Amino acid sequence: xxxxxxxxxxxxxxxxxxxxxxxxxxxxxxxxxxxxxxxxxxxxxxxxxxxxxxxxxxxxxxxxxxxxxxxxxxxxxxxxxxxxxxxxxxxxxxxxxxxxxxxxxxxxxxxxxxxxxxxxxxxxxxxxxxxxxxxxxxxxxxxxxxxxxxxxxxxxxxxxxxxxxxxxxxxxxxxxxxxxxxxxxxxxxxxxxxxxxxxxxxxxxxxxxxxxxxxxxxxxxxxxxxxxxxxxxxxxxxxxxxxxxxxxxxxxxxxxxxxxxxxxxxxxxxxxxxxxxxxxxx
Numbered sequence: 329x330x331x332x333x334x335x336x337x338x339x340x341x342x343x344x345x346x347x348x349x350x351x352x353x354x355x356x357x358x359x360x361x362x363x364x365x366x367x368x369x370x371x372x373x374x375x376x377x378x379x380x381x382x383x384x385x386x387x388x389x390x391x392x393x394x395x396x397x398x399x400x401x402x403x404x405x406x407x408x409x410x411x412x413x414x415x416x417x418x419x420x421x422x423x424x425x426x427x428x429x430x431x432x433x434x435x436x437x438x439x440x441x442x443x444x445x446x447x448x449x450x451x452x453x454x455x456x457x458x459x460x461x462x463x464x465x466x467x468x469x470x471x472x473x474x475x476x477x478x479x480x481x482x483x484x485x486x487x488x489x490x491x492x493x494x495x496x497x498x499x500x501x502x503x504x505x506x507x508x509x510x511x512x513x514x515x516x517x518x519x520x521x522x523x524x525x526x527x528x529x530x531x532x533x534x535x536x537x538x539x540x541x542x543x544x545x546x547x548x549x550x551x552x553x554x555x556x557x558x559x560x561x562x563x564x565x566x567x568x569x570x571x572x573x574x575x576x577x578x579x580x581x582x583x584x585x586x587x588x589x590x591x592x593x594x595x596x597x598x599x600x601x602x603x604x605x606x607x608x609x610x
Contacts, residue, residue: 329558330358330401332393332426334386334419335408335547337363339378341588343370344408347544348551350591351573354598357555360402362389362422364415370543380411383418390422399429406436406554407462408547413453420465436468436554437502438547441475444511448478464501468557470550472509486512487523487532491610494525503527504563506553506570508546522571524553524607526563531607533567535575540582544589549574552598564607572601 331352336344345361352359364386367378393399405426407419423435439458442448448455459479463469469479473490477483480493490512494505504526515521515534522533549570556566576597581590591598 329356329403329555330360330398331551331555332360332362332390332402332405332422333407333551334362334364334405334422336365336367336411337361338367338369338376340369341544342548342591343544344547347547347589347591348406348408350595351548351598352551352555354595355552355555360393362386364409364411372543381415383412383414386415386418387421390425394425394429399426402426402430402433404434404436404554404558406438406551408438408550409440410450410454410457412451413457416454416457416462420461423465434467434554434558435465436470436550436557437462437466438470438550439463439475439479440546441471441478443472444474447474463497466502468504468506468554469497469502470506470508470546470553472546473507473511476507476510484510484512487514487610490523491525491530494523494530498525504557504566506550506563506567508549522567523610524563524567526557528562528564530610531564531567532610533571533605533607535571535605538575538578538582540578542578542581542587542589544591545574545578548577548589548591564609568605568607569601572604573598575605576601576603 349359365380426433480496484490507523510521552570577594580594
């Protein structure tokens with residue numbers, strides 16, 4: 329399997345492509361990484377070096393890949409953090425180019441907009457781009473709860489609310505949806521829920537809440553969910569495998585007291601999770 333991953337990149341730590349590419353490779357996927365930014369480290373440190381790349385550079389790199397005559401073998405495109413709406417347009421151009429070469433290629437959009445407690449943290453224009461342009465073009469999306477609420481234009485205080493919000497997004501475009509973190513009235517205080525919806529139904533998965541807050545987990549789980557959806561055709565199976573892997577990695581990270589997610593050190597969790605969590609029909 330070949331996937332084109334268009335995301336941010338950091339030299340130190342694991343976020344964006346630095347969080348997504350290695351897990352894909354560990355699962356035997358050829359990941360073609362195109363970076364939207366090149367930073368020294370995650371901006372959460374408060375200081376960093378590097379720059380955001382221009383949209384035309386992304387188009388140029390993709391054109392170069394196309395000149396190798398390999399886009400017909402590309403099974404899908406995954407996108408994450410976008411430095412600007414113009415970069416988003418370059419990504420959608422790439423999706424169209426790949427689909428023209430391979431009609432079976434799928435597009436997974438991780439609609440990075442913001443998070444609960446932080447609000448919107450991307451540049452102006454990006455939230456609207458995600459809702460109006462990226463969402464209708466995507467086959468798979470992986471929002472967190474804040475992003476689900478924004479995209480659907482409603483709040484999700486209950487599981488019933490979440491189902492309604494996800495159904496609203498299905499009607500716009502994506503056939504497979506993973507909500508990467510969901511806290512409703514039904515969620516115990518010591519747990520985290522994930523919710524997936526697709527052709528095989530609606531499912532919830534619950535894991536213990538870990539005493540940890542690190543960057544990159546969302547990027548990694550989006551990549552894992554996408555590849556497992558492509559391989560199995562089941563959102564239930566994809567959520568179970570992806571969530572179990574990321575829980576194992578985060579548990580190791582928490583035990584080590586690391587500020588950076590231990591993607592490499594805990595890599596066996598990617599292919600053979602210590603604990604396997606199962607999706608439950610909703």
